[in-house]
Amino acid sequence: xxxxxxxxxxxxxxxxxxxxxxxxxxxxxxxxxxxxxxxxxxxxxxxxxxxxxxxxxxxxxxxxxxxxxxxxxxx
Amino acid sequence: xxxxxxxxxxxxxxxxxxxxxxxxxxxxxxxxxxxxxxxxxxxxxxxxxxxxxxxxxxxxxxxxxxxxxxxxxxxxxxxxxxxxxxxxxxxxxxxxxxxxxxxxxxxxxxxxxxxxxxxxxxxxxxxxxxxxxxxxxxxxxxxxxxxxxxxxxxxxxxxxxxxxxxxxxxxxxxxxxxxxxxxxxxxxxxxxxxxxxxxxxxxxxxxxxxxxxxxxxxxxxxxxxxxxxxxxxxxxxxxxxxxxxxxxxxxxxxxxxxxxxxxxxxxxxxxxxxxxxxxxxxxxxxxxxxxxxxxxxxxxxxxxxxxxxxxxxxxxxxxxxxxxxxxxxxxxxxxxxxxxxxxxxxxxxxxxxxxxxxxxxxxxxxxxxxxxxxxxxxxxxxxxxxxxxxxxxxxxxxxxxxxxxxxxxxx
Numbered sequence: 001x002x003x004x005x006x007x008x009x010x011x012x013x014x015x016x017x018x019x020x021x022x023x024x025x026x027x028x029x030x031x032x033x034x035x036x037x038x039x040x041x042x043x044x045x046x047x048x049x050x051x052x053x054x055x056x057x058x059x060x061x062x063x064x065x066x067x068x069x070x071x072x073x074x075x
Numbered sequence: 076x077x078x079x080x081x082x083x084x085x086x087x088x089x090x091x092x093x094x095x096x097x098x099x100x101x102x103x104x105x106x107x108x109x110x111x112x113x114x115x116x117x118x119x120x121x122x123x124x125x126x127x128x129x130x131x132x133x134x135x136x137x138x139x140x141x142x143x144x145x146x147x148x149x150x151x152x153x154x155x156x157x158x159x160x161x162x163x164x165x166x167x168x169x170x171x172x173x174x175x176x177x178x179x180x181x182x183x184x185x186x187x188x189x190x191x192x193x194x195x196x197x198x199x200x201x202x203x204x205x206x207x208x209x210x211x212x213x214x215x216x217x218x219x220x221x222x223x224x225x226x227x228x229x230x231x232x233x234x235x236x237x238x239x240x241x242x243x244x245x246x247x248x249x250x251x252x253x254x255x256x257x258x259x260x261x262x263x264x265x266x267x268x269x270x271x272x273x274x275x276x277x278x279x280x281x282x283x284x285x286x287x288x289x290x291x292x293x294x295x296x297x298x299x300x301x302x303x304x305x306x307x308x309x310x311x312x313x314x315x316x317x318x319x320x321x322x323x324x325x326x327x328x329x330x331x332x333x334x335x336x337x338x339x340x341x342x343x344x345x346x347x348x349x350x351x352x353x354x355x356x357x358x359x360x361x362x363x364x365x366x367x368x369x370x371x372x373x374x375x376x377x378x379x380x381x382x383x384x385x386x387x388x389x390x391x392x393x394x395x396x397x398x399x400x401x402x403x404x405x406x407x408x409x410x411x412x413x414x415x416x417x418x419x420x421x422x423x424x425x426x427x428x429x430x431x432x433x434x435x436x437x438x439x440x441x442x443x444x445x446x447x448x449x450x451x452x453x454x455x456x457x458x459x460x461x462x463x464x465x466x467x468x469x470x471x472x473x474x475x476x477x478x479x480x481x482x483x484x485x486x
Contacts, residue, residue: 024295026246033297033349037437038357038379038387041291041301041345046433046460046480049131049155053476054429057135057468059397059422060363060371062341063287063303 124452124485125161129478130154137420137472142186142265144319144328145406145418149472153179167210175202175224187265187317200226214241228316231258246293252305256283262316264330273329274316281311297349304342313337320416321407331417333402339365355379357389363397369422371397379435389433391464399424420470431464437482449485457482 026034033039043051055061137149155177162170177200206220217238224231239250258281264274287305294300318331343361350356357377364370375393382388400422402415409416436442437458447454460480467473 023246023292025244026293026296028245030296031293034293034299036349036355037435038355038381038389039299039347039349041299041347044433044460044462044480045127045159046129046462046478048157049129049133049478050429050462050464050476053133053466053474054395057421057466057472057474058371058395058425058427059365059367059369059400060341060361060373060395062285062307062339062363063289063305063343063361 122486123163125159126483126485127157127159128481128483129157129159131157131476131478133474133476135466135472135474137468137470139405139418139420139423139470139472140186141315141318141331141417141419141421144321145420147186148182150182151179152181153177169208171204171206171208171220173202173204175200177202187263198227200224214243215239228261228263229258230261231256233257248289248291250289252285252287252289254283254285254287256281258282258311260312260316264316265319265328267327268319268330273327276312276314276316276330277335278311281309281313283307283309299347301345302343303345305340307337307339307341309337309339311335314417315419318417318419320409320418322409322411322416323407324411329416331419332415333367333417334415337365337367339363353381355381367422368399368401369397371395375429377433385436385438385458387435389435391429391431391433393429394426395428396426397424420468420472423470426469427467429464429466431462433460433462435460441484447485452485455484455486457484 131154133151133153133155135149135151138147139145140147140149155175157173157175159171159173162172164170178197179200180197182196202222202224204220204222206218208216208218210216215238217236219236220234222231222233233254233256235252235254237250237252239248241248260279260281262274262276262279268274285305285307287303289301289303291299291301313335314331314333316330319328320331321328341361341363343359346356346358348356348358355378357379359373359375361373362371363373373393373395375391377389377391379387379389400417402413402417403419403422404416405418405423409418435458441455441457442459443456444453445456446452459482460478462476462478464476465474466476
C-alpha cells in the first residue's frame with residue numbers, strides 16, 4: 001500500500017513538471033528528434049491487438065488505446 | 076483515502092496545466108505573434124488516402140477457465156484482420172473508417188455445454204468504427220466517432236468524441252475524450268443450469284461511460300511526456316452468463332454474479348526519450364483501481380534501435396501486477412452465503428509479463444508502387460510493422476501473439 005502511494009506521488013511530481021514554466025521552449029526547427037516516428041506518444045497501430053488481449057486477460061484496462069467498456073470478455 | 080487525495084491532486088494539476096495553456100494561447104494571440112491564416116497550415120494532404128491493413132494471430136493455453144469454474148482448459152486461438160482507411164476530405168478534415176473481423180476457436184467456451192466441438196467452440200466478431208476529425212483554426216481539433224460490433228452473444232454500439240488544443244509553440248497539448256457504450260448480451264447459460272433459478276439475471280444490458288483527460292508536454296529537444304487519466308462508470312450485466320462458480324458445499328454450480336455497477340480509474344504516464352541517433356527509449360506506466368477491489372500497476376519499456384533512417388528493431392518488455400477482486404475465489408472456495416462471486420482468474424491476484432520484438436520498415440520512397448482501384452491514383456506500399464510477443468501469467472496461462480501492419484498510401 002505504501003509503495004502504491006509512493007508511485008502515485010512520483011507521478012504527481014512528474015506531472016507538476018508541466019505545471020511550472022521550467023520546461024525548455026522548443027521551436028519547430030529544433031524538433032528533429034521529437035518528430036522522429038519512434039518518438040510518437042501514441043500507441044503503435046500494430047500494438048492494438050495486444051492491448052485488446054491484455055484487457056481481456058487482466059483485471060485492468062484503459063488509457064492506453066484499449067477498450068474500457070463494451071465488447072465481451074473485457075473486464 | 077490518501078490515494079483519493081492524490082488522485083484529486085492529479086486532476087487538479089491537469090486542470091492547472093490546461094489553464095496555463097489557455098493563458099499562453101491568449102497571451103500569444105494578443106502579442107500578434109501569428110496571424111490566424113499563418114497558423115492554419117496544411118494539416119492534411121488532401122490528395123493522400125492512408126490505408127493500413129493489420130493482421131493478428133493469438134494463441135493461449137492455461138488451466139483456469141471461468142467457464143468450468145476456475146479449472147479446465149483455457150486453450151484459445153484467434154485470427155484477426157483490420158483495415159483502417161483515412162480519407163482527407165479537405166485540408167482541415169479527415170474521415171477515418173475501420174473494419175475488423177476476428178475469428179476465434181475456444182476450447183473453454185466449448186464447455187458451455189457437454190457437446191464437445193459444438194457451435195460454442197467458435198465465434199466471429201465483426202466491428203466497424205467511423206470517425207470524423209476537423210481542425211479548428213491552428214490549435215484546436217475535434218473528433219466525432221461511432222462504432223458497432225457484434226458476435227454471437229454480444230452486441231455493442233458506441234458513440235464518442237474528443238477535443239484537443241495545442242499551445243502556440245506546439246510544445247503542449249491538452250485533450251478531453253468522452254465515450255459511451257450501449258451493449259447487450261444474448262445470454263447463453265451453462266447447459267446443466269438452463270431453465271433453473273440459477274440463470275436469473277437482472278438485465279441483459281450493459282452501459283459504459285468514460286471521460287478521459289490527457290496532457291502532453293515537450294520537456295526539451297529530446298524528451299516528451301504524455302499524462303492520461305480516465306474515469307469509467309459501468310452499469311448493467313457486468314458478469315458473464317456462461318461462467319460457472321462452484322461452492323464449498325454445493326454439487327451444482329451457479330452462474331457468475333457481480334455487482335451491476337463498477338467504477339474504474341486508470342491513470343498513466345508515457346515518456347519518450349531520444350537517447351541518441353541510434354537508440355530511443357519509450358517508457359510507460361499505468362496505475363489502475365476499481366471498486367471491485369482490483370489495484371494494478373503496469374509498466375513497459377520499448378527500446379527502438381535505429382539501424383538506419385527507415386529501419387528500426389525494438390525489443391520490448393511489459394510487466395503487470397494486480398490484486399484480486401474482492402468477489403474472486405477459486406474452484407469450490409466460495410461460500411454459498413456470498414452475494415457476489417466469480418472464479419474468473421482474470422480478476423485474481425496475478426503478475427504477468429510480456430516480452431517481444433518488433434520491426435519497423437518504412438523506406439523513404441516506399442517498398443513498391445502500383446495502381447489499384449483507381450486509374451488516376453498510384454498506390455504506394457509505404458512500410459511494414461511486425462511484432463512478436465510472448466505473454467505469461469503467474470497462474471500458468473501462456474500466450475503467443477504475432478501482429479503485422481502493412482501501410483499504403485494512395486496519392
